[in-house]
Amino acid sequence: MREVFLDTVGLLAVWDETDQWHAAADQAYTELARSRAPVVTTTYVLAECGNAAARRVYRHYPDLLRQQLSTIGMLITPTSEDWDMAWMAYRRGEAGDAGIVDQLSFAVMRRLDITRAFTNDRHFAAAGMEILF
Numbered sequence: 001m002r003e004v005f006l007d008t009v010g011l012l013a014v015w016d017e018t019d020q021w022h023a024a025a026d027q028a029y030t031e032l033a034r035s036r037a038p039v040v041t042t043t044y045v046l047a048e049c050g051n052a053a054a055r056r057v058y059r060h061y062p063d064l065l066r067q068q069l070s071t072i073g074m075l076i077t078p079t080s081e082d083w084d085m086a087w088m089a090y091r092r093g094e095a096g097d098a099g100i101v102d103q104l105s106f107a108v109m110r111r112l113d114i115t116r117a118f119t120n121d122r123h124f125a126a127a128g129m130e131i132l133f
Helices: 008-015 022-035 043-053 061-071 080-092 100-111 122-126
Strands: 004-006 039-042 116-118
Touching (some): 004 100, 008 022, 008 043, 039 043, 039 100, 080 100, 100 122
Parallel strands (some): 004 116
């Protein structure tokens, strides 16, 4: 089964019951778990999640996910080539002027041949990825 990339938007929507996308994200995450598709994310996505969760009741979730993914080898540290490609795409305004963390996610996804993302972020769709909610 092909990996699914976990994006900040999707993770925060699952963890935060007040998020406008919580119901859709929760349903998609339940389906993802049932499918047993392997999941992967980057250190940058988890850092972004950690910043967003710092003063929330779900503050511990990003670190728990970090530990789980690290243990099974599914937490990706982007390469210097990923970094350079992301900044080039950022300068060109690719994927609807996506931010640098998204551009870095796209570079990693392309390198690892991952096409599905647990998110509803339109930038992933603009980058040619399948979004799951």
